[in-house]
Amino acid sequence: GESVGLHLPTLSVQEGDNSIINCAYSNSASDYFIWYKQESGKGPQFIIDIRSNMDKRQGQRVTVLLNKTVKHLSLQIAATQPGDSAVYFCAEGGKAAGNKLTFGGGTRVLVKP
Amino acid sequence: EAGVAQSPRYKIIEKRQSVAFWCNPISGHATLYWYQQILGQGPKLLIQFQNNGVVDDSQLPKDRFSAERLKGVDSTLKIQPAKLEDSAVYLCASSPTKLAGGTDTQYFGPGTRLTVL
Numbered sequence: 001g002e003s004v005g006l007h008l009p010t011l012s013v014q015e016g017d018n019s020i021i022n023c024a025y026s027n028s029a030s031d032y033f034i035w036y037k038q039e040s041g042k043g044p045q046f047i048i049d050i051r052s053n054m055d056k057r058q059g060q061r062v063t064v065l066l067n068k069t070v071k072h073l074s075l076q077i078a079a080t081q082p083g084d085s086a087v088y089f090c091a092e093g094g095k096a097a098g099n100k101l102t103f104g105g106g107t108r109v110l111v112k113p
Numbered sequence: 114e115a116g117v118a119q120s121p122r123y124k125i126i127e128k129r130q131s132v133a134f135w136c137n138p139i140s141g142h143a144t145l146y147w148y149q150q151i152l153g154q155g156p157k158l159l160i161q162f163q164n165n166g167v168v169d170d171s172q173l174p175k176d177r178f179s180a181e182r183l184k185g186v187d188s189t190l191k192i193q194p195a196k197l198e199d200s201a202v203y204l205c206a207s208s209p210t211k212l213a214g215g216t217d218t219q220y221f222g223p224g225t226r227l228t229v230l
Contacts, residue, residue, distance in 0.1 A: 008153055034218065043117070043204050043221035044156065089155050098169060101219060103155030 008087060010108045019077040021088050021107045026071070029096030033066060035075045038106075039086045047075070052094070077109075085111045115139065117222030119205050125228045131193040134225045138186070138207030144168075146219060147180055147190050148204040156204055156221075162188060195229045202226050 013019045025033065031052035036044035050057045050064045050073075057064050063076040073090050087108050091101040118137040126132050138145050144163050148156035159178065161168040165185040173180070177196070182188040192199055202224040208217035 036221075041223075041226075043206075043223045046218055046220060049218055091155070099217075100158055100161065100169060103157070106153075106155055 008106050008108045010110060012110045012112060013080050015082060015111050015113050016079055019075075019080045019084070019109060021075045021077075021090075021109065023073040023075075023090035023104050023107075024071060025073060025090070025092040025104070027092060027094070027097060027102070028068075028071060029094060030092035031094035031096075032092070032099075033064070033073050034091050034093070034101065035062075035064060035073075036089045036091065037084075037086045038089060044089060047088075080109075080111050082111050082113060085109055117205055117207055117220055119203075119222040119225055121225055122223065123226050123228075125230065126195055127230050128197055129194040131191065132195055132227060133189050133191045134203050134205075134227075136188045136190070136205030136222060138188075138205070139220055142207035142209050142220075143185075144208045144217065145182055145188050146206040146208075147188070148206065148221075150202040150204055150224070152201070159190070192227075195227075197229050200227055200229045 034049040035047040037047050038044045048059045048062050048064050050066050055066050061078045065074045087106045089103050089106045091103045093101040120135050146161050147159045149159055150156045159173045160170040160180045162182040165182050178192055180190045204224045205222045206219040208219045
């Protein structure tokens, strides 16, 4: 994909509000999708995943929505906290890609106190 | 359960020098991945191992990068000689044995930040 370089899309959100992070994926044959959170100086941390036979999956304070018609994935974070400040990556995978993950460019979330 | 371990955490070298990174995956995970993450971008897969065999190394610059997982557990990634554009974070990830045809969740280590001067 195209290089975003240092200019990551940034979402600023007030502490306590809900956050929605969007991701467009490219391969209509992808059947597995995953969100990672990456804090500065750390590796990506698994948040939640979803397979293509579902359109919604909920975790603790997080919900992933999958719209296969428009190849769109979103991550909703309820009651955003300062500890949620990080870069969030979506990734797609599946049999058509040899079960490899392809990552998107990332969105930076800044939580304002 | 211990996570994916990587060392060193940081490395600074001059161009044309060699460097090696080490990864110990989560116990019992058959699949191991090495990724390169350039600042501000998502991780890019370099190589994937299933036990001690290479599954995919299509994105590995084989003229200077090499990787091995001889006993199907630990893995090393080597760069020889390094170029300025190799400056990045090198991430190791592992996943359990694949379920019937599906893609497994990958768990990442903390990464090694390489600076090439």
